[in-house]
Amino acid sequence: MNIDSLLKSLEAFEFATAIREGEVLFPWLESIHVLAIVLVVGSIAIVDLRLLGWASRDRPVGTLTAEVLPITWMAFVVALITGALMFCAKAMIYGHNTYFLLKMGFLVLAGCNMLFFNRFSHKNVGTWGAPGSAVPQAAKVAGGLSLLLWVFIVVFGRWIGFTT
Amino acid sequence: MTIKQTLNSVCVWIDSTALSQAIQNAPWVVPTVQTVHILAIAALMASMLMINLRLAGVVGRDQPLARVSGRFSPVIWWMLPLLLISGIFLIIGEPARALKNNIFQIKMLLVISAIFVTWFATSPLKKSPAHWDSRAGLATLVALISVSLWVAIIFAGRWIAYF
Numbered sequence: 001m002n003i004d005s006l007l008k009s010l011e012a013f014e015f016a017t018a019i020r021e022g023e024v025l026f027p028w029l030e031s032i033h034v035l036a037i038v039l040v041v042g043s044i045a046i047v048d049l050r051l052l053g054w055a056s057r058d059r060p061v062g063t064l065t066a067e068v069l070p071i072t073w074m075a076f077v078v079a080l081i082t083g084a085l086m087f088c089a090k091a092m093i094y095g096h097n098t099y100f101l102l103k104m105g106f107l108v109l110a111g112c113n114m115l116f117f118n119r120f121s122h123k124n125v126g127t128w129g130a131p132g133s134a135v136p137q138a139a140k141v142a143g144g145l146s147l148l149l150w151v152f153i154v155v156f157g158r159w160i161g162f163t164t
Numbered sequence: 165m166t167i168k169q170t171l172n173s174v175c176v177w178i179d180s181t182a183l184s185q186a187i188q189n190a191p192w193v194v195p196t197v198q199t200v201h202i203l204a205i206a207a208l209m210a211s212m213l214m215i216n217l218r219l220a221g222v223v224g225r226d227q228p229l230a231r232v233s234g235r236f237s238p239v240i241w242w243m244l245p246l247l248l249i250s251g252i253f254l255i256i257g258e259p260a261r262a263l264k265n266n267i268f269q270i271k272m273l274l275v276i277s278a279i280f281v282t283w284f285a286t287s288p289l290k291k292s293p294a295h296w297d298s299r300a301g302l303a304t305l306v307a308l309i310s311v312s313l314w315v316a317i318i319f320a321g322r323w324i325a326y327f
Contacts, residue, residue: 038205
């Protein structure tokens with residue numbers, strides 16, 4: 001099965017057709033998607049800036065991630081669902097859009113960055129995460145990378161709207 | 165002249181300015197400024213949510229509200245001018261799309277209301293950090309109104325494109 005026939009079969013789903021042909025479903029999905037992604041990027045930036053040592057330095061890293069990351073994850077799930085629905089509605093268009101593919105690529109990179117951080121740096125967060133303690137270099141790099149990747153994800157996301 | 169005619173001529177005038185023409189002739193400007201606008205609203209929304217979740221007593225109760233507000237309110241007050249400037253750029257680029265749009269007009273009313281509610285919630289904390297401690301019910305209500313207004317602003321922003 002080649003990619004195009006897969007994309008076309010996604011578009012053929014009843015819900016995908018309804019989103020594509022309806023007047024209001026698409027803008028509603030877009031609005032929820034924007035709200036969700038804004039919360040993902042804004043909340044993850046709070047953690048990233050703490051890792052970089054630029055903000056929230058009086059708050060233990062572990063405490064901060066425990067209160068902020070649930071917001072990030074909830075918003076991410078919403079962004080994923082609304083994004084997937086919009087993708088199915090216009091799968092052929094998005095599947096061949098460079099900015100969409102770049103956005104997905106950078107999402108994967110952001111995910112890998114997070115996995116590395118969780119696997120290696122976050123484990124001893126109790127030791128280095130206290131206010132006044134030095135953040136390890138690897139964690140700082142993870143924070144900086146995360147911030148940069150998410151900014152690019154927003155950039156590509158906005159450009160999709162101007163190229164489809 | 166009626167308000168509608170005035171608005172029309174304002175749009176025509178903005179459209180004819182050199183800046184508006186420059187924005188219209190450079191296709192990368194609008195998406196770039198929109199991206200800045202979205203990143204600024206991301207910073208504002210996350211900060212707003214942290215303050216309001218603490219105000220409602222949902223998250224971060226181990227630290228005083230005044231401290232949460234002291235950390236996150238400045239982000240809101242710094243992002244607002246950035247949003248205003250980027251927003252004005254977008255209006256200059258496409259004046260009729262924004263100014264004559266009912267959703268845009270509603271969005272502006274929502275923005276004014278949201279700024280007022282945010283100010284109402286955070287400004288007393290500078291002089292009396294315990295201001296909301298004895299008013300838990302009202303605090304939760306204010307937090308709920310604030311979050312709803314900011315969420316409505318995001319929705320209105322996206323819907324401008326469809327009206």
